[in-house]
Amino acid sequence: MHKTVLITGVSRGLGLACARRLLEGGWRVCGVSRSESAEWSALARAHAGMTEWRSWDLERTERIEAGVQEFLPLTRPVHALVNNAAVAYDDLATNVSLARLEAMLAVNVVAPMMITRAVIRNMLCHEVRGSIIHISSVSVRSGARGLAMYAASKGAMEAFSRGIAQEWGPRGIRSNCVVPGYMETEMTAGLTADQRTRIRRQAALRRETDVESVAATVGFLLGDESSAITGQEIVVDAGLS
Amino acid sequence: MSADDRLRELANRVRKHKGVGEFDRFVPGTRLREDLGFDSLDLAEFTVRIEQRCGVDVFAAGVVHTWGEVVARVEQHDRSTARGA
Numbered sequence: 275m276h277k278t279v280l281i282t283g284v285s286r287g288l289g290l291a292c293a294r295r296l297l298e299g300g301w302r303v304c305g306v307s308r309s310e311s312a313e314w315s316a317l318a319r320a321h322a323g324m325t326e327w328r329s330w331d332l333e334r335t336e337r338i339e340a341g342v343q344e345f346l347p348l349t350r351p352v353h354a355l356v357n358n359a360a361v362a363y364d365d366l367a368t369n370v371s372l373a374r375l376e377a378m379l380a381v382n383v384v385a386p387m388m389i390t391r392a393v394i395r396n397m398l399c400h401e402v403r404g405s406i407i408h409i410s411s412v413s414v415r416s417g418a419r420g421l422a423m424y425a426a427s428k429g430a431m432e433a434f435s436r437g438i439a440q441e442w443g444p445r446g447i448r449s450n451c452v453v454p455g456y457m458e459t460e461m462t463a464g465l466t467a468d469q470r471t472r473i474r475r476q477a478a479l480r481r482e483t484d485v486e487s488v489a490a491t492v493g494f495l496l497g498d499e500s501s502a503i504t505g506q507e508i509v510v511d512a513g514l515s
Numbered sequence: 516m517s518a519d520d521r522l523r524e525l526a527n528r529v530r531k532h533k534g535v536g537e538f539d540r541f542v543p544g545t546r547l548r549e550d551l552g553f554d555s556l557d558l559a560e561f562t563v564r565i566e567q568r569c570g571v572d573v574f575a576a577g578v579v580h581t582w583g584e585v586v587a588r589v590e591q592h593d594r595s596t597a598r599g600a
């Protein structure tokens with residue numbers, strides 16, 4: 275039987291790379307994002323019958339419960355979750371706009387917590403010893419100008435993940451964070467060439483983090499080979515931190 | 516099957532999962548924690564099993580402590596869905 279994984283933010287970037295890798299590994303992928311990109315559609319066509327997609331806006335946290343009940347009702351077992359979708363809010367702390375801060379916290383913190391709630395409930399119903407991954411960021415460790423609020427949202431998820439690991443470990447449910455370094459995706463499209471060069475120079479491997487390496491780590495943490503790993507943060511950052 | 520019978524089946528499934536024997540002395544005053552031996556994780560599992568089978572989250576309207584309270588919430592839900600049908 276194919277196992278089912280729910281991945282948020284599958285339209286592009288890391289979420290799309292995770293979906294591709296997991297499909298190749300035989301997983302059935304339920305994906306959500308606001309837009310259905312051409313890349314996701316092509317992937318879905320290449321793996322006909324193994325993908326499903328819904329348009330969810332994770333900023334609308336009040337809709338998550340109904341969304342889960344429709345997409346993944348308790349009658350349908352879920353084996354894994356990748357909380358990947360996030361937005362970066364880049365600004366000095368002195369400039370914080372309350373509306374933008376709350377929107378970011380909704381997508382990066384509240385939504386993944388509510389989705390985790392639903393997925394664990396589903397796993398309990400089916401006695402599934404599942405695996406949950408949250409995508410964090412090296413900015414939690416290194417700190418960076420302009421990223422204080424974003425890094426704080428990721429730090430919240432690292433703390434949440436450890437709590438989930440302790441709370442649900444007795445039922446065989448695992449929770450881990452994957453912590454990527456700088457990846458060339460739409461999230462970082464606004465960086466200047468100078469900034470990119472500087473980040474690459476700071477990394478031990480003198481390069482950016484490739485999404486494939488991060489997606490492979492996600493695949494490993496979802497699989498049985500990692501069955502004794504829980505409550506951890508696995509850094510995949512080309513030696514940036 | 517009555518709400519009581521459905522719930523007995525579910526409660527015993529949780530107990531089986533826990534590795535303890537079947538419970539057969541259900542009375543309205545049976546306490547979920549002390550008599551059925553459910554800890555908070557077992558109660559969470561019991562809740563979602565009830566939600567899947569009976570379509571209602573019995574803890575949503577506040578904590579329940581006894582068997583009678585759980586049965587009452589499911590019966591109340593059964594009645595309101597029957598009226599709506």
Ligand SMILES: NC(=O)c1ccc[n+]([C@@H]2O[C@H](COP(=O)([O-])OP(=O)(O)OC[C@H]3O[C@@H](n4cnc5c(N)ncnc54)[C@H](OP(=O)(O)O)[C@@H]3O)[C@@H](O)[C@H]2O)c1
Nearest residue numbers: 283285286287288307308309332359360456457459460461
């Ligand atoms: N890029 C980096 O350097 C870097 C470094 C460290 C950590 N990370 C983390 O890695 C993860 C993936 O980032 P990425 O680089 O792949 O970013 P990305 O290219 O911007 O992709 C973000 C994904 O999240 C979805 N998303 C954003 N807002 C959403 C909303 N309100 N509702 C539903 N879906 C939403 C987007 O889909 P739609 O726009 O279609 O909704 C998209 O699929 C994130 O958790 C990010 O914080 C990234």
